[in-house]
Amino acid sequence: MNKTPQDNQEPVDVVIMAAGKGTRMKSSLPKVLHRLGGRALAAHVVDTAQRIGARHVVVVTGHGATDVEAALEGGASGRVPLFARQVPQLGTGHAMQQAAPLLPDDGTVVVLSGDVPLIGEATLRALVAQSGGRRLALLTIRVDDPTGYGRIVRAPAAQDGEGEVQAIVEEKDANEAQRAIREIYSGVMAVPAQLLKTWLARLDNKNAQGEYYLTDVVGFATVDGVPVVAHRTDDALQVAGVNSPAQLAALERAYQLRQADALMAQGVRLADPARFDLRGTLACESDVEIDVNCVFEGAVSLGAGVRVGANCVIANARIETGAVIHPFTHIDGEKAGVTVGEGSRIGPFARLRPGARLGAEVHIGNFVEVKNSTLAAGAKANHLAYLGDATVGARVNYGAGSITANYDGANKHRTVIGDDVHVGSNCVLVAPVTIGVGGTVGGGSTVTKSTEPGALTVARARQVSFANWQRPKK
Ligand code: UD1
Ligand code: MG
Numbered sequence: 001m002n003k004t005p006q007d008n009q010e011p012v013d014v015v016i017m018a019a020g021k022g023t024r025m026k027s028s029l030p031k032v033l034h035r036l037g038g039r040a041l042a043a044h045v046v047d048t049a050q051r052i053g054a055r056h057v058v059v060v061t062g063h064g065a066t067d068v069e070a071a072l073e074g075g076a077s078g079r080v081p082l083f084a085r086q087v088p089q090l091g092t093g094h095a096m097q098q099a100a101p102l103l104p105d106d107g108t109v110v111v112l113s114g115d116v117p118l119i120g121e122a123t124l125r126a127l128v129a130q131s132g133g134r135r136l137a138l139l140t141i142r143v144d145d146p147t148g149y150g151r152i153v154r155a156p157a158a159q160d161g162e163g164e165v166q167a168i169v170e171e172k173d174a175n176e177a178q179r180a181i182r183e184i185y186s187g188v189m190a191v192p193a194q195l196l197k198t199w200l201a202r203l204d205n206k207n208a209q210g211e212y213y214l215t216d217v218v219g220f221a222t223v224d225g226v227p228v229v230a231h232r233t234d235d236a237l238q239v240a241g242v243n244s245p246a247q248l249a250a251l252e253r254a255y256q257l258r259q260a261d262a263l264m265a266q267g268v269r270l271a272d273p274a275r276f277d278l279r280g281t282l283a284c285e286s287d288v289e290i291d292v293n294c295v296f297e298g299a300v301s302l303g304a305g306v307r308v309g310a311n312c313v314i315a316n317a318r319i320e321t322g323a324v325i326h327p328f329t330h331i332d333g334e335k336a337g338v339t340v341g342e343g344s345r346i347g348p349f350a351r352l353r354p355g356a357r358l359g360a361e362v363h364i365g366n367f368v369e370v371k372n373s374t375l376a377a378g379a380k381a382n383h384l385a386y387l388g389d390a391t392v393g394a395r396v397n398y399g400a401g402s403i404t405a406n407y408d409g410a411n412k413h414r415t416v417i418g419d420d421v422h423v424g425s426n427c428v429l430v431a432p433v434t435i436g437v438g439g440t441v442g443g444g445s446t447v448t449k450s451t452e453p454g455a456l457t458v459a460r461a462r463q464v465s466f467a468n469w470q471r472p473k474k
Contacts, residue, residue: 010133013107013193014049015099018042018114019062019086024244030064032114033071034248037255038279038297040071041242042114046081049112052124057081058102059114060095062088068114091211092187093203100197107193108133111214115242116187118255123238124190127231131190135227136218138165139188141239142232147171149184150215152230165228168215172208183230185215186239195226271310280315291327298333309347317352320344320360331356341377359394372412373404376419388412389431393419399443401426418453 022031032042042059049057059081061068069083084098096111103109108131110124123139130137140152150170155163168185169178199217207213221228233239237258242248253274260273268284270276275292282296285304294308297315302308306319309327316333319325319340326347331338336354340346344362355372358364362375365382373387376394381387383400389412390404402423404415413431417423421435424443435441436453445459 009108010192011055011104011107012052012110012128012190013056013058013103014052014054014110014112015096015103016042016045016049016057016059016081016112016114017092017095018068019060019065019089019095020115021063021089022115022243025242025248026245030068031242032068033064034242035279036117036242036248036252037259041117042068042072044117045112045114045119046072048119048121048124049081049110050079051121052110052128054110055107056102056104058084058099060084060086060099062086062095091205091209092214093200093212093216096196096214097200097203097212100200103193103197105194105197109191109193109196111187111189111191113187113241116239117242118237118240118251119188120235120238123233123235124188127188127190130229130231131192133192135229136195136221137190137229137231138168138218139186139239140183140230140232141186141234141236142183143236144182146179146182146184151178151181152183152185153178153181154183164222165218165230166222168218170207170209170213170215183232186233187241188239189214189217191217195221195224285321303342312347326350336372387415390415390417390429392417393421393437395419396421396423398423399425399427403428405430 018032025031025034033040036044046057059072061083062085065085073080082102084102086095086098108128110128112119127137127139148171150168151174152165153167153169155166157163199220202220203212203216205212218228237254240251242251256277257273259278260270260276263284264270264273267286269289271291277295280296280298283301287305288302289307291308291310293311295313300314300317302319303321305322308325311327312325312329314331317331317338320342322342323340323344329347329350331352334354338352338356339358341358341360341362343360344358346364349366350364351369353371356370357374359375359377361378363380363382364370367384368381369386371388373390373392375392378395379392381398385398386403388404389406396417402425405428406412415429415431416434418435418437420438423441426444427441428446430448433447434450436451436455438454439451440456441447442458445457447457447459451457
């Protein structure tokens with residue numbers, strides 16, 4: 001667990017409310033499973049909760065509970081959150097009532113929403129510090145348009161400055177004057193568990209929406225003489241919720257820009273940070289250049305001086321120093337991974353699939369597909385070819401239109417191509433087969449038997465010509 005400023009204070013337990021339907025997404029997928037940067041919205045929140053050193057993370061699920069729980073079980077930290085089911089969903093206060101039995105009395109509870117994915121660690125730590133084991137701390141923000149949010153109602157200020165927070169009033173329950181308030185509740189609070197539990201037991205649903213409002217705890221705190229502090233953020237991104245596809249897209253762009261900025265700060269040269277997408281992790285050494293419209297997924301690492309051309313999709317791969325990935329190349333290592341060796345040249349329009357292991361200075365050209373194959377240093381397959389389940393030696397030249405026939409309909413077989421072999425164009429190497437070191441395979445050959453080192457193999461019908469051939473006439 002990370003060292004935190006509150007290490008010697010109360011433990012922190014986090015509740016993530018994620019039971020809502022998300023009607024405005026107009027989707028069969030539960031809202032919190034929609035993806036931001038390639039990961040479920042709620043998964044971002046679980047990670048953040050774990051990064052602040054939460055003792056327990058409780059996710060309140062309801063709509064699509066089974067799917068939401070399954071999706072959150074394999075989090076980045078590997079720690080599975082606890083789940084509290086809320087059926088039916090009677091409001092945020094009701095959601096917290098379902099979580100309450102899982103919360104020990106000695107902790108500070110941080111309340112988060114599964115659809116507010118970019119809440120920051122530092123903000124939460126500051127909020128917990130504000131709660132200090134005895135106060136109700138609310139995360140608030142001033143906005144230009146407060147429509148739809150709970151308004152922060154304060155007492156008149158005694159002197160200069162702001163009055164005490166007295167209540168949060170929901171839009172639908174607010175009077176004219178309250179609606180004009182531009183300070184709103186973000187949906188995030190930190191509160192001592194014991195106090196929270198007594199207040200949750202007192203909630204009712206006598207309001208415009210007939211819901212149990214968590215926000216009513218503010219009124220109880222005031223009555224009980226518990227100090228309420230508003231911790232104001234000015235970072236709208238951190239408290240931005242996702243309710244519609246348009247909001248999801250806007251947040252995605254903002255998130256991508258933030259990732260792009262972080263990479264550029266490390267020295268990565270992005271042709272256009274607005275046309276860059278990272279859905280996973282990207283580790284870059286020095287002097288990496290990435291052209292426009294590239295998408296990186298899973299875990300990708302790029303060595304020093306690597307250049308990636310426009311419109312490449314690269315997933316789960318390691319690209320070694322000085323390699324160049326030309327435009328429109330698709331690399332996906334999935335679970336097995338892909339490695340591209342030092343100084344290699346890939347693409348344009350190349351496809352590297354799981355288990356492609358390329359050594360140094362390998363050239364893979366347009367419309368070449370490589371799967372589960374190793375290519376030793378200096379091997380080249382420059383045009384229109386397939387290498388599947390192959391072991392390719394150093395300096396091999398693999399001709400245009402040649403393929404390994406690796407699949408007999410039931411099993412995959414290996415093709416072994418020795419060092420310095422030259423395979424002509426349009427060959428079919430029927431696996432299992434070995435082409436001996438230094439051998440040559442004539443263009444158009446279908447090779448079914450292994451060949452000796454140094455041999456020229458031609459496996460095609462001999463050419464026949466008929467002199468002065470007369471074509472049939474119409
Ligand atoms: C809530 C706050 C409002 C605040 C706003 C910030 C209340 C009463 N109001 O309003 O003051 O400004 O968030 O975005 O809390 N959820 C459940 N179970 C339920 C209802 C909701 O788990 O029964 C979850 C939702 O999935 C969502 C979160 O709680 O993740 C917030 O619910 P939502 O309905 O969006 O609350 P708002 O009306 O926006
Ligand atoms: Mg909301």
